[in-house]
Amino acid sequence: MVGGFSEAHVRRVMWRAGFGASAHEATRWAHEGRGATLRWLLSPNGHKAPLLPGPKPMALDPANEYGHDVLWWMDRMVRTTRPLEEKMTLFWHNHFATRDVDTPLLLRQNAVFRAGALGSFPALLSNVMEDPATGSFLNLIGSYKDEPNENFARELMELFTLGEGDGYTESDVREAARALTGYVEGEKAGGVLLSTRFEPKNHDPGVKRIFGHKGRFGPHDVLRLVVANHHHPELLVRKLWSFFVDEPLDTSTRLRLQHVYTGSGHHLKPVVAEILDHPKLYANLDGPTMVKAPVVAIAGMLRATRLGVKVDDWTWVTSGMGQELFSPPSVAGWEWGPAWMSSNGMRMRFVAANVALNQPGLKVKDGDTPLDLKPQQQLDRAMAALGHPWASARTREGLLALTKGYDAMAGQKWQRQVAADMTQRAMRHLLLSAPDAQVH
Amino acid sequence: MPRLRAYSACQDFHHASEAARRDVLTRRQMLKWGIGAGVTVYAANMLSTGSLLDAAAAEAAAAPDAPILVSVFLPGGLDLLDTLMPLEQEGTLRDLRAGVSPASPLALGGTSLGLHPALGRGVGGGLKGLYDRGQIGFLPGIDYANPNLSHFASRAFWETGMVSQQSVSGWLGRWLDRHGSDDNPLQGLSAGYGLSPTLHTAGAPVASISDPGDAELSMWSVWGDWGAAAVKAYASLSQSAPHAAGPASAARAARLAYSVSEQLAPFRRKDDTSPDPLAGTVAYPEDNETADRLKVLAGLIAQPLGIRVATVDADGSFDTHEGQAATLDKDLGAVGEALSAFQADLEARGVADRVLTFVWSEFGRRPEANKSGGTDHGAGGVAWVQGARALGGILNDYPSLTDLDREKNLKVSVDFRRIYSSLLAQWMGTDPAEVIPGAAQFGQVPLVRA
Numbered sequence: 073m074v075g076g077f078s079e080a081h082v083r084r085v086m087w088r089a090g091f092g093a094s095a096h097e098a099t100r101w102a103h104e105g106r107g108a109t110l111r112w113l114l115s116p117n118g119h120k121a122p123l124l125p126g127p128k129p130m131a132l133d134p135a136n137e138y139g140h141d142v143l144w145w146m147d148r149m150v151r152t153t154r155p156l157e158e159k160m161t162l163f164w165h166n167h168f169a170t171r172d173v174d175t176p177l178l179l180r181q182n183a184v185f186r187a188g189a190l191g192s193f194p195a196l197l198s199n200v201m202e203d204p205a206t207g208s209f210l211n212l213i214g215s216y217k218d219e220p221n222e223n224f225a226r227e228l229m230e231l232f233t234l235g236e237g238d239g240y241t242e243s244d245v246r247e248a249a250r251a252l253t254g255y256v257e258g259e260k261a262g263g264v265l266l267s268t269r270f271e272p273k274n275h276d277p278g279v280k281r282i283f284g285h286k287g288r289f290g291p292h293d294v295l296r297l298v299v300a301n302h303h304h305p306e307l308l309v310r311k312l313w314s315f316f317v318d319e320p321l322d323t324s325t326r327l328r329l330q331h332v333y334t335g336s337g338h339h340l341k342p343v344v345a346e347i348l349d350h351p352k353l354y355a356n357l358d359g360p361t362m363v364k365a366p367v368v369a370i371a372g373m374l375r376a377t378r379l380g381v382k383v384d385d386w387t388w389v390t391s392g393m394g395q396e397l398f399s400p401p402s403v404a405g406w407e408w409g410p411a412w413m414s415s416n417g418m419r420m421r422f423v424a425a426n427v428a429l430n431q432p433g434l435k436v437k438d439g440d441t442p443l444d445l446k447p448q449q450q451l452d453r454a455m456a457a458l459g460h461p462w463a464s465a466r467t468r469e470g471l472l473a474l475t476k477g478y479d480a481m482a483g484q485k486w487q488r489q490v491a492a493d494m495t496q497r498a499m500r501h502l503l504l505s506a507p508d509a510q511v512h
Numbered sequence: 513m514p515r516l517r518a519y520s521a522c523q524d525f526h527h528a529s530e531a532a533r534r535d536v537l538t539r540r541q542m543l544k545w546g547i548g549a550g551v552t553v554y555a556a557n558m559l560s561t562g563s564l565l566d567a568a569a570a571e572a573a574a575a576p577d578a579p580i581l582v583s584v585f586l587p588g589g590l591d592l593l594d595t596l597m598p599l600e601q602e603g604t605l606r607d608l609r610a611g612v613s614p615a616s617p618l619a620l621g622g623t624s625l626g627l628h629p630a631l632g633r634g635v636g637g638g639l640k641g642l643y644d645r646g647q648i649g650f651l652p653g654i655d656y657a658n659p660n661l662s663h664f665a666s667r668a669f670w671e672t673g674m675v676s677q678q679s680v681s682g683w684l685g686r687w688l689d690r691h692g693s694d695d696n697p698l699q700g701l702s703a704g705y706g707l708s709p710t711l712h713t714a715g716a717p718v719a720s721i722s723d724p725g726d727a728e729l730s731m732w733s734v735w736g737d738w739g740a741a742a743v744k745a746y747a748s749l750s751q752s753a754p755h756a757a758g759p760a761s762a763a764r765a766a767r768l769a770y771s772v773s774e775q776l777a778p779f780r781r782k783d784d785t786s787p788d789p790l791a792g793t794v795a796y797p798e799d800n801e802t803a804d805r806l807k808v809l810a811g812l813i814a815q816p817l818g819i820r821v822a823t824v825d826a827d828g829s830f831d832t833h834e835g836q837a838a839t840l841d842k843d844l845g846a847v848g849e850a851l852s853a854f855q856a857d858l859e860a861r862g863v864a865d866r867v868l869t870f871v872w873s874e875f876g877r878r879p880e881a882n883k884s885g886g887t888d889h890g891a892g893g894v895a896w897v898q899g900a901r902a903l904g905g906i907l908n909d910y911p912s913l914t915d916l917d918r919e920k921n922l923k924v925s926v927d928f929r930r931i932y933s934s935l936l937a938q939w940m941g942t943d944p945a946e947v948i949p950g951a952a953q954f955g956q957v958p959l960v961r962a
Contacts, residue, residue, distance in 0.1 A: 211833060219883050221833070230662060242661075318758060361756035394706075404664055410761035414707065415772060416720065418765035419729060422746075426732040436733065467749055474745045481737060490738075497733045498742035506749045507762035 077106040087512035090155025092372035127380030139387030149371035160189035166405035177205035217276035225249035239303030251289040305330040366393035376459030392420035425504035441492040447475035454499035588831030590873035592894040630845030634852035646904030653911040653925030661889040667874040685713035703809035708823035724779040794857040801827035803850035834884035864900040892922030930954040
């Protein structure tokens with residue numbers, strides 16, 4: 073431990089900024105310290121292949137096979153050597169939520185999010201505006217000077233940059249919609265749209281009035297105006313904070329983060345760096361409080377257990393838990409936090425443990441468990457198999473108590489082996505499915 | 513994950529069809545793990561394990577004839593003008609909407625209005641048949657003053673019963689907080705995958721159920737008595753009350769998942785070939801997600817579970833920015849078929865007198881069509897009450913096509929809070945002011961047959 077940075081700190085920041093830490097990572101980064109850990113997260117070396125060599129996933133065809141888009145992305149989350157970049161890609165997928173367009177378009181949009189994950193917000197916003205998935209979903213493509221479609225303009229202000237009703241009026245939405253006219257379909261390959269194109273003759277060249285400014289504004293002027301609107305930094309800072317931290321954002325911290333954001337020329341990395349370094353991210357280290365989002369819970373489990381993405385069940389499991397990647401419920405994205413914890417979502421987390429424990433590597437076959445292990449040895453064995461997940465003292469006591477009950481049930485000699493295997497199976501399941509497993 | 517679909521308009525509230533997802537799963541997987549949503553229970557207070565059905569039975573026994581209000585939401589902003597067509601103004605309408613409005617509306621006797629032809633499909637002549645039998649009362653032009661044309665904002669107003677940006681409980685959730693029980697989550701049910709914000713409460717427990725059969729918690733690799741003990745250990749690990757919201761929500765969800773798994777066992781099919789304990793006699797349309805949800809709801813309503821309010825989000829999207837004619841024919845038709853089967857089922861189960869259904873959408877659409885054969889967000893939508901004791905007919909004035917507002921939208925003819933107040937007073941028998949702030953200013957309109 074260097075400078076008050078323990079393995080618990082490493083596990084916390086690796087979960088929040090990524091998908092958890094292995095035992096090896098926890099030791100290594102606690103030794104190297106806070107500064108080195110955050111530098112590694114924020115500025116990973118320029119690996120050409122940012123994926124760990126193993127565990128290799130099943131054969132995937134993300135563009136064509138049902139559900140493989142989800143599996144493909146989850147595999148990246150499991151094997152990435154740049155966890156923060158992947159986590160921020162998930163942030164942008166939620167922020168610029170898009171659904172109901174062809175999968176190849178969504179995969180291309182995903183690459184846009186990843187490339188701009190921690191860069192300049194205006195640059196990312198511009199790429200998103202010209203992205204064919206966004207343009208299709210929010211009717212920017214085909215919005216024509218005589219009949220401007222307000223869909224993109226409205227969500228741009230309401231969800232992407234300002235917040236509902238903050239700093240804009242209905243008139244601003246209509247005028248921005250005029251300024252945003254002119255996009256049409258660009259290149260296509262095999263019936264799939266590859267790009268959008270700005271067609272000047274479809275654009276309304278007239279004078280518009282947006283946020284009190286007058287001019288012959290075009291699409292990029294609209295983006296410039298919304299980013300310059302003084303309501304914008306607060307929206308973005310609040311959203312980033314609550315993605316990483318579940319403690320309230322106090323005013324002085326918020327103002328400082330807004331200052332960092334605008335002072336950097338609207339770059340994301342300095343703001344995220346401040347958040348990851350903030351003491352509130354490390355609150356309650358002995359009892360985590362933030363609910364794991366479904367894909368984060370599953371990717372983290374597959375990473376810690378070294379199972380990898382070997383079965384296609386993870387598509388419907390994560391969907392049943394309430395988060396179907398590439399299909400957010402609406403352009404507003406998912407509702408995060410305790411809202412994930414419906415009892416139905418919880419039941420699917422129980423099912424997720426069933427699916428995991430049915431796979432080679434975690435499955436306990438009859439006779440696998442040595443006889444005469446003490447309860448604590450059983451628990452240590454289960455913890456090691458799962459990559460040492462967090463479990464409260466109360467949960468560990470409950471698991472030890474279960475062992476005693478099983479021992480009492482195993483009257484005859486042949487049942488001692490059954491009891492040993494059942495103990496191991498039940499412990500592993502409960503370590504993955506009980507309430508403690510759902511928070512980080 | 514739809515593939516190779518036409519670029520769609522803003523599908524803000526389009527929910528992925530569960531049916532589509534099921535199609536691609538193997539039979540084996542479905543049997544093995546019980547895919548699909550089971551029961552979601554939300555409660556602010558702790559429920560002791562095992563008390564659920566006791567509470568439900570006690571409640572039902574105490575008030576066996578208590579009225580039940582069902583709220584059905586059609587997401588996206590259903591168009592009034594093509595759903596309930598103003599035949600007197602048909603020329604004007606067709607000028608505004610060449611090729612969009614349906615060619616042969618079903619004229620409603622004694623009125624100058626016609627229903628969308630797709631609403632003649634289904635059991636007993638569909639919704640047209642129900643109207644003819646006096647069991648539907650339409651509310652054309654329903655909305656609120658200065659409507660907000662954001663799906664999210666407007667939907668939230670309808671769900672909370674307040675035109676306000678405050679984050680508050682749902683209007684039926686508030687009713688439960690005032691008149692419901694502290695220990696029966698089944699009193700407020702969302703039939704389907706998630707809990708409707710209409711049922712968000714401050715304290716009263718509520719639930720969402722897609723299929724009681726999917727609610728069972730079972731550890732796949734730990735069987736027999738070993739499994740039962742392990743699942744009990746799970747329940748015991750959930751008997752904690754952490755202070756922080758996250759862990760508290762996890763413990764509560766686990767507790768209720770276990771409780772519901774145990775207590776809904778009587779309504780669970782034993783296996784794939786055994787009969788469905790909730791089965792009725794009315795055939796619902798196939799491949800119709802709305803019908804699936806309503807079918808489960810009708811089955812549960814007929815049990816002594818103490819259900820008082822329920823919500824269903826219809827499948828399909830009514831956000832018809834493009835291709836309105838085809839979308840309404842398909843999706844509105846599917847909703848009409850589902851609702852008419854639901855009504856027939858309630859009658860067959862002998863509970864129709866206890867159930868009133870209110871169907872609504874978050875706003876209406878602009879009279880003038882856009883260039884994509886669709887219509888954009890507008891004011892003045894359509895809603896209706898249906899049921900054996902609903903007051904049939906056209907319950908308020910129809911908006912004019914020639915007297916539009918400044919935005920070229922229909923003028924609102926009735927405030928939705930007037931309808932909520934009427935439902936609370938006339939159907940639930942309680943003071944609307946408890947739930948709708950300033951209820952008196954909205955007044956009431958007769959909705960229920962005396």
